[in-house]
Amino acid sequence: MPAKAAKPQKEPAKKRAARRSFGLAGRVTLLAIGAAVVATLAQWIATPIMAYGEVEHQRALGATTGANVLAEIATLDVEEGDWDEIRDLVDALPLALPEGRAAVFDANWKLMAESGSSRIVPSLATLQDLLKTPQKVLTIDNRVFAIRTIGKPDRILGYAVYSFTPRSALGIWLGIVALNAVVLLFALAVLAPFLVPLARRALTPVIELERAIRKRDPRDKSRLAEAADDRVLKPLLAAIDEVHERSEAAMRRALTMAYTDPVTRLPNRLRFVSKLESAVATEQSLYLVICDLDRFRQVNMSFGPRVADMALATVAERLRAAASRCTPNAFFIGRIGADQFGVLLSIAEKSAVSEFLMTAERAISESMLLEDQQVRIAASFGVAHTAQDGAAAGDLLKQAEVALKEAKGLPGARRVFFDQSLLAKARSKSTLEEELRDGLDRGEFVAVFQPKVRLETGELVGAEALARWRRPDGAIVPPAVFVPIAEELGLISQLGKSVMRDACFAAAGWNATRNKLSIAVNVSPHQFDDPEFISSVYQALDDSGLAPGLLELEITESAAVADPDRVARIMWPLRSRGVRLAIDDFGTGHSNFASITRLPFDVFKIDQQFVRALSTDPHAPAIVEMILAMAEALGQETVAEGVETKEQADFLLRRACTIGQGYYYSPPLPADEFDLFVRSWRPRPADRFAA
Ligand code: C2E
Ligand code: MG
Ligand code: MG
Numbered sequence: 042m043p044a045k046a047a048k049p050q051k052e053p054a055k056k057r058a059a060r061r062s063f064g065l066a067g068r069v070t071l072l073a074i075g076a077a078v079v080a081t082l083a084q085w086i087a088t089p090i091m092a093y094g095e096v097e098h099q100r101a102l103g104a105t106t107g108a109n110v111l112a113e114i115a116t117l118d119v120e121e122g123d124w125d126e127i128r129d130l131v132d133a134l135p136l137a138l139p140e141g142r143a144a145v146f147d148a149n150w151k152l153m154a155e156s157g158s159s160r161i162v163p164s165l166a167t168l169q170d171l172l173k174t175p176q177k178v179l180t181i182d183n184r185v186f187a188i189r190t191i192g193k194p195d196r197i198l199g200y201a202v203y204s205f206t207p208r209s210a211l212g213i214w215l216g217i218v219a220l221n222a223v224v225l226l227f228a229l230a231v232l233a234p235f236l237v238p239l240a241r242r243a244l245t246p247v248i249e250l251e252r253a254i255r256k257r258d259p260r261d262k263s264r265l266a267e268a269a270d271d272r273v274l275k276p277l278l279a280a281i282d283e284v285h286e287r288s289e290a291a292m293r294r295a296l297t298m299a300y301t302d303p304v305t306r307l308p309n310r311l312r313f314v315s316k317l318e319s320a321v322a323t324e325q326s327l328y329l330v331i332c333d334l335d336r337f338r339q340v341n342m343s344f345g346p347r348v349a350d351m352a353l354a355t356v357a358e359r360l361r362a363a364a365s366r367c368t369p370n371a372f373f374i375g376r377i378g379a380d381q382f383g384v385l386l387s388i389a390e391k392s393a394v395s396e397f398l399m400t401a402e403r404a405i406s407e408s409m410l411l412e413d414q415q416v417r418i419a420a421s422f423g424v425a426h427t428a429q430d431g432a433a434a435g436d437l438l439k440q441a442e443v444a445l446k447e448a449k450g451l452p453g454a455r456r457v458f459f460d461q462s463l464l465a466k467a468r469s470k471s472t473l474e475e476e477l478r479d480g481l482d483r484g485e486f487v488a489v490f491q492p493k494v495r496l497e498t499g500e501l502v503g504a505e506a507l508a509r510w511r512r513p514d515g516a517i518v519p520p521a522v523f524v525p526i527a528e529e530l531g532l533i534s535q536l537g538k539s540v541m542r543d544a545c546f547a548a549a550g551w552n553a554t555r556n557k558l559s560i561a562v563n564v565s566p567h568q569f570d571d572p573e574f575i576s577s578v579y580q581a582l583d584d585s586g587l588a589p590g591l592l593e594l595e596i597t598e599s600a601a602v603a604d605p606d607r608v609a610r611i612m613w614p615l616r617s618r619g620v621r622l623a624i625d626d627f628g629t630g631h632s633n634f635a636s637i638t639r640l641p642f643d644v645f646k647i648d649q650q651f652v653r654a655l656s657t658d659p660h661a662p663a664i665v666e667m668i669l670a671m672a673e674a675l676g677q678e679t680v681a682e683g684v685e686t687k688e689q690a691d692f693l694l695r696r697a698c699t700i701g702q703g704y705y706y707s708p709p710l711p712a713d714e715f716d717l718f719v720r721s722w723r724p725r726p727a728d729r730f731a732a
Contacts, residue, residue, distance in 0.1 A: 070237050074229065081225055089214045100207045104178045104187035107203030111143050112189035119147075119191050119198040128154040138205065145191070146200040153199065162202060172200070183209075250277055302376040304350045305357035313375030313383045318434040320373070320385055327427040328394045330384040331441045332360060332401065333449065335419045337380035339603055344414055351411045352418060353380075360384065363401035368393055391426070391458070398422050398456045421448040421455035443467050470526075477510075477526055485511050486523075486536055488543040491709040492718065493561070493680060493702045496694040499724030503559030505595070505702060506544035507709045508536065524565065534571040537564060541578065545585035545592065547712050551719060552591065558719070561593040561623060566600035569611050578615060589619035593644060597625045598637070605636045616641045623680070628668055638675060645672040649683025649703070655692055662692070669696045691731035701727070 111134075118126040124147075131143045131154040144155040144162045150169075155162060162168070163181055171179050171188050179186040184206050192198035241248070257265065266279035300312035308316065320327050334340075334356065341349040357374070360382055364372035368386050377383040384401075386394055405420045423445025425437045440459040446467070448457040457463070480486060490504040510518035527533040541562050548560035568574050582589055594615065601608050601624055612622055623644035624637065628651050647668055654661035665681075672679045681693045684703030693701060706725075710718055 070233070070240050073236065073240075074233075077225065077229075081221055085214075085218050085221065088217055089210060093210065096207075096210050096213065100180075100185050101176075101178045101187075103205060103207060104185040104203060105176070105189075107138070107141055107143070107205060108187035108189040108201055111145070111203050112191050112201035115145055115191050115201055116198070119145075124153050130154075131156045140207070141203065141205040143204075144202040146202070148192075148197050148199055150200070168200070168202060183207075249274055250281075254281070305354050305376050307357050307382070308373075308375040310375065310377040310383075313373070313377050313385075314434065314438075316373050316375070317383070317385060317437065320387065321427055321434045321437060324387045324427065326387070326389040327437075328386040328388065328391075329425045329427075329437045329441045330386065330394070330398065331377070331423045331438075331445045332382040332384065332405075333378075333421050333423070333445055334380040334405075335421060335449070335455075336603070337418070340416060340418060342604060344411070344416060348411045348414060348416065352409060352416050355409050355411070356405050356418060356420070357382065359404040359407075360401055363397055363404050367397040367400055389428075394424060394458075395456075398424070402456065419455075421445060421451075423448050423457055423459065425459040440464075474526055474530055476512075477523055477530070477532065480510055480512070481527075481532060481535055481539075483513075484539075485513070486539055487511055487711070488540045488547065489709040489711055490544075490547065490560075490715040491702060492707050492715070492722070493559075493700050494706050494725075496681075496690060496698060496701050496727045497729070499726035501558065501719060501722050501724075502700060503561065503591070503593070504548075504715065505561040505563075505709075506540055506547070507563070508540045509709075520563075528565055528567045531567075533565045533567045534574070537562075537568045538577050538581075542581045542584070543712075545581040545587045547715070548591060549585040549587040551716070552587070557591060559591045559593055559621070560587070561595050563595045563625065566596070566603065566608075569607055575611065575614055578620065579618070582620075590621065593621040593623050595623045595625040595646065598627050598629060601640060602636060605640055609640055612641050626682075628664060642677060644678045644680055646680045646682055646702075647698070652681050652683045652689055652693070652703070653685070655689055656686075662696075665693070665698075666696050669693075669698055673697055687727070688731075690727035691729070694727040694729050695731075 111131075114130060115127050118124070118130070127145050131145060134141055134143045134156045142155075142157050145153050147153050150165055152162065163179065163186060167179065168186075168188050171177060171186065172190070175189070184204050186202060186204040188200055188202050190197050190199075191201055254265065257268075264279070264282045265285075266275055266282050268278075300308055302309040317329065337349070340352055344352075353376070357376065360374055364374060364384060364386070368388050371387045373385040373387075375383045384397075386397065388394065402420060402422065405418055409416045409418070423441045423443070425440035425444060427437060443463050444457040444459040447463050448455040451457070487509055488506040489509050490506055492501055493503045493505065494500070495502050508520050508524070510523050512518060524533065524536075527536050544560045544562045548558060551558045571577075578592075578594075581587075582592060594612075596608060596612075616622060621643040622641055623646055624640070624642045625646045626648040627645045628648045645668060647665060651661050651665050651668075655665065669679055678700065679698045680700040680702055681689070681698050682702050684690050684693065684701040684705045686705055689703075690701050690705060707718060
């Protein structure tokens with residue numbers, strides 16, 4: 042299931058009510074005031090930063106200007122030696138400039154006049170020092186001093202000292218802030234009564250619009266514009282209607298897409314499961330059918346994804362047609378997996394379900410002509426029923442899947458209704474799976490060897506390695522039981538590698554003492570999925586020391602025709618190293634001979650059913666002859682499997698079959714017994730001239 046979309050955080054009810062009571066105009070006004078306040082604050086912060094240098098400059102200017110003016114005014118009086126006048130002048134200074142203080146010295150640095158009661162003049166040495174750089178000022182205890190000479194530079198009559206305590210930067214800043222605040226408050230008080238109605242009037246259409254939209258019932262599907270007579274409002278409402286309709290349509294489209302399979306236009310798994318859940322809760326009797334397409338991956342690989350998609354759409358259509366014929370108005374179909382469809386049938390009669398299954402199976406298996414290509418698809422069906430088998434949707438799905446799994450393993454018509462015994466079977470299968478894993482880890486899988494004999498001379502030419510599972514209790518499990526499970530569990534590679542190594546080592550042992558005996562090893566197509574398959578074969582050959590020409594890999598005909606390109610891709614490198622390839626169970630895979638002959642095979646193994654049928658089925662000899670003739674024409678070796686009688690061996694020799702394998706010579710033998718067999722073997726040639 043896809044993750045739920047995160048819900049947007051809900052605004053608290055209180056906040057929403059407050060927002061509504063202010064109204065749009067109120068909110069716009071508040072916003073304007075807020076902006077003004079923020080701008081003022083910003084100015085307050087920026088002022089002292091920008092004004093800092095300026096304040097310093099003003100301080101210096103204040104002090105030097107004071108000293109200059111004092112020196113200038115005092116010049117005449119000093120020239121005339123009227124020191125009383127100067128004293129009056131200096132005494133009067135604090136009256137005009139409360140922060141300012143002054144002092145006048147004569148040319149010999151004698152203090153002649155000083156304003157203020159306390160002595161505030163710094164030391165003479167400091168003043169004389171200050172005089173050397175006339176533009177400089179001196180700051181002592183936050184008081185700024187400047188000094189100027191009285192008279193001309195060539196005739197110094199005295200010295201004028203001026204000092205004052207400037208206001209601090211903080212003081213200036215506070216002054217500006219206070220003033221600004223007063224102005225702002227005043228402006229607000231004056232303008233607010235005008236601003237609010239002004240904003241209200243300007244925003245009237247929007248406010249009306251807001252009201253109209255708020256008043257509207259969300260289920261009301263009529264157009265907003267139809268409810269308004271206002272000339273300004275109408276186009277706005279019409280525009281909103283349009284946007285609303287468009288977004289609703291987009292939402293509907295998105296929802297449809299989220300719940301629809303784009304290939305078949307059927308509800309997808311999400312939608313199907315939700316329908317299943319509601320149907321399980323409401324329907325008295327509900328059948329769930331899972332329809333699974335057999336080997337659909339193959340269709341995809343052989344015809345490409347485009348044709349495969351068209352095939353899926355055709356299957357969907359055929360399923361729908363079958364359902365509407367058998368259970369009209371009581372079905373629901375969805376695509377629930379890559380090659381799986383789900384069908385819900387709200388009916389009570391099992392017979393109607395069986396009829397639907399039969400009709401659907403027949404319809405699906407009819408050949409389809411897609412882009413000029415004939416495509417054939419078969420399907421398997423698993424069915425579960427609510428009334429009988431369980432209630433919850435999840436249980437029903439599981440039961441239908443168990444039934445489907447059972448159906449997939451059946452030959453012929455693959456339609457299975459779930460019952461409890463299937464569950465027990467599924468459980469015992471999972472126990473077997475566990476044991477198989479353990480068995481592989483414990484090395485319980487071994488190879489046995491069945492001899493192969495040249496029909497003409499009776500000499501032993503090699504053996505086929507066949508896997509056996511030796512259980513701890515001594516029971517021997519045949520490959521027909523464990524190979525399909527190992528394939529399903531993805532363990533066949535591991536198993537195949539172990540048999541391959543056993544076989545190569547055993548064959549290398551025989552060939553160390555005797556003349557050439559080849560070894561044939563069966564390979565499952567699932568092993569081709571293992572990227573290390575080719576290297577594992579080389580490894581087994583290298584480790585055992587077996588000559589590659591003595592190793593033969595057997596691939597069943599059905600595996601070869603299922604994906605000839607893949608088989609060729611894997612087999613060419615092996616073959617170029619000298620490994621021989623055999624096509625196993627030939628005659629059972631309904632192969633297209635042309636595609637088979639393109640594959641790099643050296644040996645045809647005629648399936649044992651034809652050999653067995655030689656004496657019972659009048660057609661069998663003709664089939665065997667045809668296969669042998671084809672192999673001969675292609676210059677390939679032929680091995681007849683399942684040779685049980687001398688008559689069969691004689692017939693095969695007469696028809697130019699090269700090698701025989703079967704109980705007539707020996708059953709498969711454990712490695713040590715095979716060693717003895719090899720040593721005691723006396724050639725038994727088949728009789729070319731037997732009747
Ligand atoms: P196959 O490769 O066609 O092997 C021949 C089967 O015929 C063997 O069965 C063998 O025991 C049986 N057989 C041989 N001679 C006679 C006879 O005269 N009469 C009768 N009735 N049967 C005869 P087995 O060992 O049970 O193997 C069955 C199949 O399992 C094999 O068929 C092969 O396809 C598969 N298999 C066996 N070992 C392996 C393996 O290591 N890996 C893979 N992937 N498949 C294996
Ligand atoms: Mg074989
Ligand atoms: Mg075979």
